[in-house]
Amino acid sequence: MQDKLDTIFSALADPTRREILSMLLEDDMAVTDVAEPFRMSLAAISKHLQVLVEAGLITQEKRGRVKWCKLEPDALRAASVWMQGFGQFEPVHLDAFERFLAQELAEDQAEAPQANHPA
Known part of the structure; x- marks a missing residue:
């Protein structure tokens, strides 16, 4: 299982391969269409x-003269299960965190001595 995770994470480490996976979320694509952007x-x-195929993240099949790529979303299940093991940490709620920071900054500014105004 560890070898499979290593292969998956290695494949995901490259930004080009992550972009390819994002593209394949929409639909199957011909290799030439994948390459275009x-x-x-x-x-x-x-x-x-080929790296994505070896990791099991995509499959390829030939239809006529065209090779097609298809996303295999279930292949990410092992990586997802592994990452969920770190789920004991409280999720960060960014909106609440942003409100907290804004409030803290406002309080700091209100408490700061007025350097430009003589007492």
């Missing part, structure tokens, strides 16, 4: 795709 060769994209 990137400034790299088709061979380089194919290497990225």
